[in-house]
Amino acid sequence: MVGWGYSKANGPATWPAMYPVAGGKRQSPIDIKADACQGNCGLNKIQASYSGIKVSELSNSGHSWKAQIGSGTSSLRSGPLGSDEYVLEQFHCHWGNANDHGSEHTVDGKCYAAELHLVHWNKSKFSSFAEAAASDGGLAVLGIFLTVGEEHPEMNKITKMLPFIQHKGQAITITDIVEPAAFLPKNRTYWTYAGSLTTPPCYESVTWIVYKHPITISQEQMGAFRSLKSYHPCEDCPQDELAGALVENYRPPCPLYDRTIKVFKDSQEEE
Ligand SMILES: [Zn+2]
Numbered sequence: 001m002v003g004w005g006y007s008k009a010n011g012p013a014t015w016p017a018m019y020p021v022a023g024g025k026r027q028s029p030i031d032i033k034a035d036a037c038q039g040n041c042g043l044n045k046i047q048a049s050y051s052g053i054k055v056s057e058l059s060n061s062g063h064s065w066k067a068q069i070g071s072g073t074s075s076l077r078s079g080p081l082g083s084d085e086y087v088l089e090q091f092h093c094h095w096g097n098a099n100d101h102g103s104e105h106t107v108d109g110k111c112y113a114a115e116l117h118l119v120h121w122n123k124s125k126f127s128s129f130a131e132a133a134a135s136d137g138g139l140a141v142l143g144i145f146l147t148v149g150e151e152h153p154e155m156n157k158i159t160k161m162l163p164f165i166q167h168k169g170q171a172i173t174i175t176d177i178v179e180p181a182a183f184l185p186k187n188r189t190y191w192t193y194a195g196s197l198t199t200p201p202c203y204e205s206v207t208w209i210v211y212k213h214p215i216t217i218s219q220e221q222m223g224a225f226r227s228l229k230s231y232h233p234c235e236d237c238p239q240d241e242l243a244g245a246l247v248e249n250y251r252p253p254c255p256l257y258d259r260t261i262k263v264f265k266d267s268q269e270e271e
Contacts, residue, residue, distance in 0.1 A: 028195030029104035062168030086120035114146035149216035154182035
């Protein structure tokens with residue numbers, strides 16, 4: 001059996017057949033219509049703090065690179081999360097094969113080149129990531145848009161290791177301390193809404209927090225993402241339109257249905 005992926009044969013349009021919730025009414029990503037967002041709704045700034053974070057395993061899942069957190073302390077709270085505390089489990093990215101598309105969320109139809117996801121789970125209400133991922137209120141994901149421009153020094157800790165995990169199933173340890181807060185934009189304006197995982201099983205357990213302002217990575221760093229392969233080293237290269245390249249690994253926007261998107265404006269935000 002061929003697993004899920006991003007080609008025509010196994011891509012997002014085919015997911016609901018295998019994962020019925022993927023056809024639900026609380027799916028992600030979405031197109032954020034900036035003018036339709038609710039402001040002045042009592043939201044405050046997100047409190048995100050990380051210290052001594054080590055990545056126990058940087059792996060190629062065949063769908064993205066994924067940095068699994070091994071040790072250190074993290075705390076995500078406030079904003080739409082109430083008094084619960086969420087902790088960082090992993091982070092990964094979605095990107096295109098060219099710089100004019102690749103993000104999962106879009107803003108008034110505009111795509112960014114890539115989108116970074118910092119995945120947190122609710123430690124106040126659940127006892128494991130797996131339990132939280134399948135439960136309402138279980139996850140909070142920070143979404144950060146990436147554009148191509150200046151190099152991002154912190155991202156080098158990831159991109160310099162990607163040559164060692166070119167194929168699906170390969171993994172390596174990162175010995176450097178990683179500072180996830182370095183991936184957050186300076187201007188902290190965000191949109192928030194109730195959504196889902198953007199990959200199967202597409203559980204509807206995610207409070208999304210999508211930052212409005214992008215960060216930049218260099219063309220070379222983007223090239224390192226695109227150099228990854230979506231298949232195992234001992235497998236034949238897939239004969240599909242992606243030809244085994246790990247690119248175009250984003251799900252297009254899903255319908256909003258009756259959900260509302262709220263906005264928190266950073267004090268630096270211009271009207
Ligand atoms: Zn993601």
